[in-house]
Amino acid sequence: MKKTTFSIVLFFLFNTTINAQGSFLPDTPVSYGKTKTISELKDTYSVSSTNVNTKQSEIGSTFFMDKYIMYSSRRTGAIGAGKDSETNLPYNSLYCMSIDKNGNLSKPYFFASVLDSKGNEGGLTFSPNEKIVYYTKSDEKNPKNYQLYKRIFDEECRCTWIQESAISFNSAEYSIEDPRVSPDGKKLYFSSNMPGGQGGFDLYVADIEENGMPVNPQNLGSKVNTSGDEKYPYVSTEKELYFSSTGHDGYGNFDVFVSRIKKNSFSSPLNLGKTINSSANDVAFILASKNKGYISSDKDSGLGSYDIYMFDLQKNIIKIEGKTIEENSKIALPNTTITLLDEEGQEISSQKSSPEGNYSFEVSPIENYSIVSKKDGYLDSSKPFSTDNSNSMLTIEMQQKKAEITEKAIVIENIYFDYNKATLKLESTLSLNKIVDVLLANPEMKIAINAHTDSRGSEKYNMTLSEKRAQETKKYLVKKGINTSRLLAKGFGKSQPLSNCGDNCNENDFEADRRTEFVILK
Numbered sequence: 001m002k003k004t005t006f007s008i009v010l011f012f013l014f015n016t017t018i019n020a021q022g023s024f025l026p027d028t029p030v031s032y033g034k035t036k037t038i039s040e041l042k043d044t045y046s047v048s049s050t051n052v053n054t055k056q057s058e059i060g061s062t063f064f065m066d067k068y069i070m071y072s073s074r075r076t077g078a079i080g081a082g083k084d085s086e087t088n089l090p091y092n093s094l095y096c097m098s099i100d101k102n103g104n105l106s107k108p109y110f111f112a113s114v115l116d117s118k119g120n121e122g123g124l125t126f127s128p129n130e131k132i133v134y135y136t137k138s139d140e141k142n143p144k145n146y147q148l149y150k151r152i153f154d155e156e157c158r159c160t161w162i163q164e165s166a167i168s169f170n171s172a173e174y175s176i177e178d179p180r181v182s183p184d185g186k187k188l189y190f191s192s193n194m195p196g197g198q199g200g201f202d203l204y205v206a207d208i209e210e211n212g213m214p215v216n217p218q219n220l221g222s223k224v225n226t227s228g229d230e231k232y233p234y235v236s237t238e239k240e241l242y243f244s245s246t247g248h249d250g251y252g253n254f255d256v257f258v259s260r261i262k263k264n265s266f267s268s269p270l271n272l273g274k275t276i277n278s279s280a281n282d283v284a285f286i287l288a289s290k291n292k293g294y295i296s297s298d299k300d301s302g303l304g305s306y307d308i309y310m311f312d313l314q315k316n317i318i319k320i321e322g323k324t325i326e327e328n329s330k331i332a333l334p335n336t337t338i339t340l341l342d343e344e345g346q347e348i349s350s351q352k353s354s355p356e357g358n359y360s361f362e363v364s365p366i367e368n369y370s371i372v373s374k375k376d377g378y379l380d381s382s383k384p385f386s387t388d389n390s391n392s393m394l395t396i397e398m399q400q401k402k403a404e405i406t407e408k409a410i411v412i413e414n415i416y417f418d419y420n421k422a423t424l425k426l427e428s429t430l431s432l433n434k435i436v437d438v439l440l441a442n443p444e445m446k447i448a449i450n451a452h453t454d455s456r457g458s459e460k461y462n463m464t465l466s467e468k469r470a471q472e473t474k475k476y477l478v479k480k481g482i483n484t485s486r487l488l489a490k491g492f493g494k495s496q497p498l499s500n501c502g503d504n505c506n507e508n509d510f511e512a513d514r515r516t517e518f519v520i521l522k
Contacts, residue, residue, distance in 0.1 A: 045276040046312045047295070049302070052097060052105050057089055057305035059296040060284045061123045062180075064130060067096045068105055068294065070308060071121050082118060082140050087305060091120045091143065103292055103310050114151075114160050122146045123178045123232075123284075128185040132212045133161055136177055148176040148190065150212060169194075169206075169217055177201070180233045181208070188214040189233040189241070198225035203233050203243055223266045224259055232283045241266065244283040254281040256295065263344065270366075276311060291315065317362050318387055324357040324373065332357030336375040343368035363387055374433070382430055424472060432473065435518060436480045446522040449473050449489040452496055454510035459493060466491030473516050488521065 052058060056073040063069065073089040082091045093116055095108035115121065115135055120143050122136035131153045136146040147170045151161035170176060174194040181188055188206045194217075202225040206214035224230065226247025231254070234242040239261040244254040248269050255277040257269035271277065272285075280299040283306075287293040291313040298306045324333040338359045339350040348369075353359045363369060370384040424432070439445055451470035453462040470489035478484050499509040 043273065043316045044314045045272070046314070047276060047309050048311075050105050050294075050308045050310055052108050053303045053307040055304040057087070057092070058308045059092075059123075059306045060286060060294045060308050061094075062125050062286065063288070064096065064126055066099065068099055068288075069094060069096050069111060069124065070108070071095070071123065072108070073305070074108075082143070084120070084143060089305060091118075092122065094121050094124065099288070103288065105308070105310075112161060114162075119143055120146070123180075125179045125181045125188075127181055127212065128183065131155075134167075134179045134181065134188060134214070136179060138175075142172070144175065145172065146175045146177045148179060148214075150214075152212070165213070167214055169214075175201075178232045180235055182235045183237045187235075189235055190217075191229075191231040191233065192217075198222055199227035199229065199247060201229040201231050203230045203241075220266065224269060229254075232285065234284075234286050235261070236287060242285045242287075243269075244281075244285070245269070251277045252279040252281065254283050256282050256285045281306075316365060318365055319360060319362055321358070321360045322371075324353045324359070324375075333375060336373055339372045339374070341370045341372060343370075345370075372430070376437075424476060429476065432476055433480070436477060436482065439477070439482050439486065444522065445520060446486045446488070448519040448521055449477075449487060450517045450519060451489070451491045452498075452513060452515050452517070453494045454513040455494045455497055455505065456510065457494070459495075463491055463493035466493050469514075469516060 058072045060070045071092040094111040096111040097108050098106040117137050119139040124135035138146045148167040150165045154160050154162045176192045178191045191201045193201045203220045204217045206217040228247025230245045232244045241259045251274050256272045259269045260267035278299045282297045284296040296306050324336045334355045336353040340348045340361050365387050368386045372382045449470050451466040453466050470491045474487045474489040497513045501509045
């Protein structure tokens with residue numbers, strides 16, 4: 001295997017505007033990550049009124065069977081004649097509309113009489129298979145206090161919703177509003193003014209159990225919630241949380257923001273900009289496709305209290321063009337696998353470099369990424385980069401080193417584990433790929449996988465943990481195509497530390513001790 005290095009050169013091409021149209025069905029959203037307004041990013045929304053608006057209030061909520069559902073004070077077909085004491089408008093009821101290929105809405109029809117009450121109907125949401133509905137309503141005695149309920153679709157008649165169940169964390173002391181099921185059906189987001197929040201109304205998320213009941217509501221925290229109000233959550237299939245807020249910096253009262261959903265946190269919210277936000281209240285943002293959707297607003301140009309608007313997005317795209325070359329000779333390296341990862345290490349896209357060594361990706365502005373390169377005869381390499389700094393050219397040099405084979409061992413970067421865990425770190429899988437390269441190039445070779453722990457914990461516990469780590473490493477190599485007969489996995493516990501720090505070990509010493517070594521047996 002040849003010892004060499006090669007470089008990847010990235011050229012950032014900015015301000016490429018794509019006016020995407022596409023089918024008008026619920027799909028995927030736009031992706032951002034840092035606190036910048038859309039106007040700064042040169043993304044723009046074209047907003048137009050829909051033909052369903054009246055002098056009453058219309059607020060969009062969700063999609064069901066490719067129809068758009070709203071709640072409105074028009075009361076056509078609804079029961080009861082109560083009025084909201086603040087707006088003097090009739091209580092809201094639910095209505096559905098068909099959507100044509102251009103996103104235009106049909107005449108509204110009364111939706112699901114079984115969900116209608118004498119009080120206010122609020123937002124609703126459905127499970128991904130549309131067999132469970134979560135909906136909110138208030139009664140005439142307390143019209144501002146919404147409660148959350150669940151029903152299931154009647155599979156026999158396929159005409160109604162049955163078995164109403166109140167959610168366990170409902171309370172007469174606070175309101176639960178704007179429910180939204182995550183695309184995977186595992187989480188329910190909602191807005192509430194329950195005690196213990198950051199301000200007035202905060203956003204929360206609850207786990208959805210197998211029986212469909214939401215439990216264990218958790219506040220989304222101060223990155224999303226403020227001392228003001230946060231309402232109308234919408235969760236996209238690309239792990240983006242859209243919501244309306246009065247507490248984050250904006251152009252009016254309620255503005256629409258977006259935040260990336262991470263493993264244990266959220267990115268700083270991004271204001272969608274003044275082409276979609278106004279000086280009034282802009283709420284109920286929902287995507288119908290990658291670049292189309294609906295929003296509700298009470299801006300002065302509307303017909304009634306709240307009106308529904310449709311939007312098209314012109315998205316600013318950053319194009320990255322690069323070339324893979326051998327560093328010493330500057331010769332292009334074709335057929336190199338180039339993989340683009342997001343900041344959490346999830347693959348976004350992968351491709352082979354051209355015969356001239358070229359490749360290209362389209363990425364979003366204000367994001368963190370990394371690129372991983374892989375080619376037979378060369379060791380894997382990874383490098384992070386960011387699109388924070390615009391109008392510049394970024395050069396990333398990928399240092400490619402072969403795995404050195406001695407008489408007794410394969411020498412690579414150590415395979416490390418987090419304390420008390422037997423799960424491989426992402427950076428360790430890159431090193432293990434070098435072992436795979438060596439074993440594939442030497443089909444007769446057999447190796448021992450020797451796993452070690454640090455000195456913390458009992459002898460028995462560490463022996464068990466090291467065995468698990470050795471087996472986890474072996475499992476990864478087998479998954480990559482290495483026959484199990486060529487691998488001997490063994491745990492040594494804490495019996496062979498590299499450090500001689502005794503009782504004065506620091507975290508660096510501990511990390512050096514919890515390692516996996518590879519010894520050539522044949």
